[in-house]
Amino acid sequence: MSVVDLGSPNIIERIQSFISVASRPSSSSSSDTNGKGKEKETMKLDINQVLVNEYQPGQGISPHEDGPAFHPLVATISLGSHTVLDIHQYLSTISPSPPLIASPASADAGADAEGQRGRPIAAIPLAHLLVMPRSLLILSSSLYTSHLHAIIPRTKDVVYPASQAQANGPNGVHEVQESAEGVRISNADLLGDAEVVDAIRNGRWEGERGTRMSLTFRHAEKVLKGGVASIIGGALKRS
Numbered sequence: 001m002s003v004v005d006l007g008s009p010n011i012i013e014r015i016q017s018f019i020s021v022a023s024r025p026s027s028s029s030s031s032d033t034n035g036k037g038k039e040k041e042t043m044k045l046d047i048n049q050v051l052v053n054e055y056q057p058g059q060g061i062s063p064h065e066d067g068p069a070f071h072p073l074v075a076t077i078s079l080g081s082h083t084v085l086d087i088h089q090y091l092s093t094i095s096p097s098p099p100l101i102a103s104p105a106s107a108d109a110g111a112d113a114e115g116q117r118g119r120p121i122a123a124i125p126l127a128h129l130l131v132m133p134r135s136l137l138i139l140s141s142s143l144y145t146s147h148l149h150a151i152i153p154r155t156k157d158v159v160y161p162a163s164q165a166q167a168n169g170p171n172g173v174h175e176v177q178e179s180a181e182g183v184r185i186s187n188a189d190l191l192g193d194a195e196v197v198d199a200i201r202n203g204r205w206e207g208e209r210g211t212r213m214s215l216t217f218r219h220a221e222k223v224l225k226g227g228v229a230s231i232i233g234g235a236l237k238r239s
Protein backbone atom coordinates (compact mmCIF):
# COMPACT_ATOMS: atom_id res chain seq x y z
CA MET A 1 0.00 0.00 0.00
CA SER A 2 1.32 3.46 -0.78
CA VAL A 3 0.26 6.83 0.53
CA VAL A 4 -0.28 9.45 -2.14
CA ASP A 5 0.53 13.05 -1.28
CA LEU A 6 -2.33 14.94 -2.87
CA GLY A 7 -0.58 18.24 -2.20
CA SER A 8 -3.21 20.89 -2.52
CA PRO A 9 -5.90 21.70 0.05
CA ASN A 10 -8.22 22.60 -2.83
CA ILE A 11 -10.85 19.84 -3.07
CA ILE A 12 -11.18 20.08 -6.84
CA GLU A 13 -7.43 19.78 -7.32
CA ARG A 14 -7.29 16.90 -4.83
CA ILE A 15 -9.97 14.95 -6.70
CA GLN A 16 -8.21 15.64 -10.00
CA SER A 17 -4.84 14.46 -8.65
CA PHE A 18 -6.40 11.44 -7.00
CA ILE A 19 -7.97 10.34 -10.29
CA SER A 20 -4.82 10.79 -12.32
CA VAL A 21 -2.63 9.05 -9.71
CA ALA A 22 -5.11 6.19 -9.17
CA SER A 23 -5.48 5.57 -12.90
CA ARG A 24 -1.79 5.90 -13.75
CA PRO A 25 -0.73 2.75 -15.61
CA SER A 26 1.49 0.52 -13.48
CA SER A 27 4.82 -0.41 -15.06
CA SER A 28 3.59 -3.98 -15.72
CA SER A 29 0.48 -2.79 -17.57
CA SER A 30 2.00 0.15 -19.38
CA SER A 31 2.72 -1.74 -22.57
CA ASP A 32 1.23 -4.81 -24.12
CA THR A 33 2.94 -7.74 -25.78
CA ASN A 34 1.99 -6.62 -29.30
CA GLY A 35 3.94 -3.44 -28.84
CA LYS A 36 0.84 -1.36 -29.29
CA GLY A 37 1.91 0.88 -26.44
CA LYS A 38 -0.14 1.77 -23.40
CA GLU A 39 -3.16 -0.39 -22.59
CA LYS A 40 -4.51 2.01 -20.06
CA GLU A 41 -4.51 5.78 -20.28
CA THR A 42 -4.23 7.99 -17.23
CA MET A 43 -7.72 9.36 -16.64
CA LYS A 44 -8.24 13.09 -16.34
CA LEU A 45 -11.20 15.02 -14.99
CA ASP A 46 -11.15 18.73 -15.78
CA ILE A 47 -13.86 19.68 -13.25
CA ASN A 48 -15.98 22.67 -14.26
CA GLN A 49 -19.28 21.82 -12.58
CA VAL A 50 -20.50 20.52 -9.21
CA LEU A 51 -24.02 19.11 -8.86
CA VAL A 52 -25.35 19.18 -5.29
CA ASN A 53 -28.24 16.89 -4.29
CA GLU A 54 -29.86 16.48 -0.89
CA TYR A 55 -31.90 13.43 0.05
CA GLN A 56 -34.04 12.96 3.13
CA PRO A 57 -34.49 9.37 4.38
CA GLY A 58 -37.00 7.71 2.05
CA GLN A 59 -35.99 9.77 -0.97
CA GLY A 60 -34.19 8.36 -4.01
CA ILE A 61 -33.67 8.92 -7.70
CA SER A 62 -35.07 6.76 -10.55
CA PRO A 63 -32.80 4.95 -13.00
CA HIS A 64 -31.24 7.46 -15.38
CA GLU A 65 -28.10 8.36 -17.29
CA ASP A 66 -26.43 11.70 -16.74
CA GLY A 67 -26.06 11.95 -20.50
CA PRO A 68 -23.55 12.95 -23.18
CA ALA A 69 -23.33 16.60 -22.14
CA PHE A 70 -20.72 15.51 -19.58
CA HIS A 71 -17.32 13.88 -19.84
CA PRO A 72 -17.86 10.17 -18.98
CA LEU A 73 -15.97 10.29 -15.70
CA VAL A 74 -17.70 11.74 -12.64
CA ALA A 75 -16.61 11.82 -9.01
CA THR A 76 -19.16 11.96 -6.20
CA ILE A 77 -18.46 12.85 -2.57
CA SER A 78 -21.19 11.78 -0.13
CA LEU A 79 -21.79 13.63 3.11
CA GLY A 80 -24.07 12.98 6.09
CA SER A 81 -25.46 9.53 5.41
CA HIS A 82 -24.79 6.35 3.50
CA THR A 83 -26.96 5.26 0.60
CA VAL A 84 -27.09 2.37 -1.84
CA LEU A 85 -26.51 3.24 -5.49
CA ASP A 86 -27.91 0.73 -7.97
CA ILE A 87 -26.40 0.20 -11.41
CA HIS A 88 -28.93 -0.85 -14.06
CA GLN A 89 -28.47 -2.06 -17.59
CA TYR A 90 -30.69 -1.62 -20.61
CA LEU A 91 -32.34 -4.78 -21.82
CA SER A 92 -30.57 -6.17 -24.85
CA THR A 93 -32.24 -7.67 -27.90
CA ILE A 94 -29.22 -9.86 -28.59
CA SER A 95 -28.36 -11.33 -25.19
CA PRO A 96 -30.53 -13.15 -22.63
CA SER A 97 -32.51 -10.70 -20.56
CA PRO A 98 -33.10 -10.59 -16.83
CA PRO A 99 -36.63 -11.71 -16.00
CA LEU A 100 -38.27 -8.43 -15.10
CA ILE A 101 -38.67 -5.24 -17.06
CA ALA A 102 -39.01 -1.93 -15.27
CA SER A 103 -40.90 0.87 -16.87
CA PRO A 104 -38.41 3.22 -18.49
CA ALA A 105 -37.07 5.93 -16.23
CA SER A 106 -39.75 8.49 -15.59
CA ALA A 107 -39.59 12.17 -16.29
CA ASP A 108 -38.83 13.03 -12.66
CA ALA A 109 -35.26 11.81 -13.14
CA GLY A 110 -34.93 13.88 -16.30
CA ALA A 111 -34.50 10.70 -18.34
CA ASP A 112 -36.83 11.73 -21.12
CA ALA A 113 -35.09 15.06 -21.41
CA GLU A 114 -31.82 13.18 -21.89
CA GLY A 115 -33.11 11.12 -24.79
CA GLN A 116 -33.69 7.74 -23.12
CA ARG A 117 -37.41 7.53 -23.87
CA GLY A 118 -38.67 4.04 -24.61
CA ARG A 119 -35.54 1.96 -23.92
CA PRO A 120 -36.54 -0.84 -21.52
CA ILE A 121 -34.42 -1.13 -18.42
CA ALA A 122 -33.68 -4.34 -16.50
CA ALA A 123 -35.61 -4.05 -13.25
CA ILE A 124 -33.08 -6.14 -11.36
CA PRO A 125 -29.96 -4.03 -10.89
CA LEU A 126 -26.68 -5.27 -12.28
CA ALA A 127 -24.94 -4.19 -9.08
CA HIS A 128 -25.55 -2.43 -5.78
CA LEU A 129 -22.88 -0.16 -4.32
CA LEU A 130 -22.87 0.84 -0.67
CA VAL A 131 -21.91 4.51 -0.70
CA MET A 132 -20.67 5.68 2.70
CA PRO A 133 -20.48 9.25 4.01
CA ARG A 134 -17.10 10.91 3.29
CA SER A 135 -16.50 8.47 0.43
CA LEU A 136 -15.49 9.32 -3.12
CA LEU A 137 -17.25 7.29 -5.80
CA ILE A 138 -15.97 7.42 -9.37
CA LEU A 139 -18.12 6.30 -12.29
CA SER A 140 -16.45 6.14 -15.67
CA SER A 141 -16.36 4.54 -19.10
CA SER A 142 -19.20 2.13 -19.90
CA LEU A 143 -20.69 2.42 -16.39
CA TYR A 144 -21.26 6.05 -17.31
CA THR A 145 -22.02 5.79 -21.02
CA SER A 146 -24.18 2.66 -21.30
CA HIS A 147 -25.60 1.96 -17.85
CA LEU A 148 -28.03 3.79 -15.63
CA HIS A 149 -27.82 4.59 -11.94
CA ALA A 150 -30.52 4.93 -9.34
CA ILE A 151 -31.17 5.15 -5.61
CA ILE A 152 -34.18 3.22 -4.32
CA PRO A 153 -36.18 5.36 -1.89
CA ARG A 154 -35.70 3.65 1.49
CA THR A 155 -35.33 4.73 5.09
CA LYS A 156 -33.04 1.82 5.99
CA ASP A 157 -30.62 -0.44 4.11
CA VAL A 158 -29.63 -4.01 4.86
CA VAL A 159 -26.58 -5.19 2.95
CA TYR A 160 -24.83 -8.51 2.49
CA PRO A 161 -21.51 -9.27 0.83
CA ALA A 162 -21.52 -10.51 -2.76
CA SER A 163 -21.67 -14.30 -2.77
CA GLN A 164 -18.64 -16.29 -3.90
CA ALA A 165 -20.08 -16.91 -7.36
CA GLN A 166 -20.73 -13.22 -7.78
CA ALA A 167 -17.34 -12.28 -6.43
CA ASN A 168 -15.79 -14.22 -9.31
CA GLY A 169 -17.62 -12.19 -11.96
CA PRO A 170 -15.84 -10.04 -14.53
CA ASN A 171 -14.63 -6.50 -13.85
CA GLY A 172 -15.80 -6.41 -10.24
CA VAL A 173 -19.43 -5.89 -11.28
CA HIS A 174 -21.67 -8.83 -10.68
CA GLU A 175 -25.25 -9.86 -11.21
CA VAL A 176 -26.89 -9.95 -7.83
CA GLN A 177 -30.05 -11.47 -6.48
CA GLU A 178 -32.60 -9.19 -4.90
CA SER A 179 -33.91 -10.20 -1.52
CA ALA A 180 -36.99 -8.91 0.24
CA GLU A 181 -34.90 -7.68 3.11
CA GLY A 182 -31.59 -6.57 1.70
CA VAL A 183 -29.14 -6.36 -1.17
CA ARG A 184 -25.80 -7.92 -1.99
CA ILE A 185 -23.22 -5.23 -2.59
CA SER A 186 -20.36 -5.39 -5.07
CA ASN A 187 -17.96 -2.98 -3.38
CA ALA A 188 -17.47 -4.57 0.06
CA ASP A 189 -13.72 -4.79 -0.54
CA LEU A 190 -13.42 -1.08 -1.23
CA LEU A 191 -15.09 0.25 1.92
CA GLY A 192 -12.97 2.19 4.42
CA ASP A 193 -15.10 2.07 7.59
CA ALA A 194 -13.71 -0.81 9.71
CA GLU A 195 -16.96 -1.45 11.60
CA VAL A 196 -18.98 -1.67 8.42
CA VAL A 197 -16.36 -3.84 6.74
CA ASP A 198 -16.36 -6.22 9.75
CA ALA A 199 -20.15 -6.44 9.86
CA ILE A 200 -20.31 -7.23 6.16
CA ARG A 201 -17.52 -9.76 6.49
CA ASN A 202 -19.59 -11.40 9.20
CA GLY A 203 -22.55 -11.54 6.85
CA ARG A 204 -24.73 -8.46 7.29
CA TRP A 205 -24.73 -4.71 7.94
CA GLU A 206 -27.74 -2.48 8.35
CA GLY A 207 -28.09 1.26 8.64
CA GLU A 208 -30.87 3.82 8.89
CA ARG A 209 -30.54 6.49 6.25
CA GLY A 210 -30.17 10.08 7.44
CA THR A 211 -30.01 13.26 5.39
CA ARG A 212 -27.46 12.74 2.64
CA MET A 213 -25.83 15.35 0.49
CA SER A 214 -23.98 14.35 -2.64
CA LEU A 215 -21.53 16.54 -4.53
CA THR A 216 -20.96 15.30 -8.06
CA PHE A 217 -17.88 16.79 -9.70
CA ARG A 218 -17.90 16.61 -13.47
CA HIS A 219 -16.85 18.23 -16.71
CA ALA A 220 -19.63 19.77 -18.79
CA GLU A 221 -18.40 19.58 -22.36
CA LYS A 222 -19.88 22.97 -23.28
CA VAL A 223 -20.20 25.72 -20.70
CA LEU A 224 -21.89 29.03 -21.45
CA LYS A 225 -19.80 31.86 -20.04
CA GLY A 226 -21.78 33.91 -17.54
CA GLY A 227 -24.12 31.07 -16.47
CA VAL A 228 -27.85 31.67 -16.13
CA ALA A 229 -27.58 35.43 -16.70
CA SER A 230 -26.02 34.90 -20.10
CA ILE A 231 -28.61 32.25 -21.05
CA ILE A 232 -31.41 34.69 -20.20
CA GLY A 233 -29.55 37.49 -21.93
CA GLY A 234 -28.98 35.31 -25.00
CA ALA A 235 -32.65 34.31 -25.11
CA LEU A 236 -33.73 37.92 -24.83
CA LYS A 237 -31.39 38.97 -27.63
CA ARG A 238 -32.75 36.33 -29.95
CA SER A 239 -36.42 37.23 -29.41
Ligand SMILES: O=C(O)CCC(=O)C(=O)O
Pocket residue numbers: 051053061066076085149214216
Ligand atom coordinates in the same frame (compact mmCIF):
# COMPACT_ATOMS: atom_id res chain seq x y z
O1 LIG B 1 -26.73 11.40 -5.25
C1 LIG B 1 -26.06 10.69 -5.98
O2 LIG B 1 -25.09 10.05 -5.58
C2 LIG B 1 -26.44 10.54 -7.43
C3 LIG B 1 -27.09 11.76 -8.01
C4 LIG B 1 -27.41 11.61 -9.45
O3 LIG B 1 -27.31 10.55 -10.01
C5 LIG B 1 -27.83 12.76 -10.26
O4 LIG B 1 -28.19 13.82 -9.71
O5 LIG B 1 -27.83 12.65 -11.49
Ligand SMILES: [Fe+2]
Pocket residue numbers: 064065066149
Ligand atom coordinates in the same frame (compact mmCIF):
# COMPACT_ATOMS: atom_id res chain seq x y z
FE1 LIG C 1 -27.12 10.79 -12.09
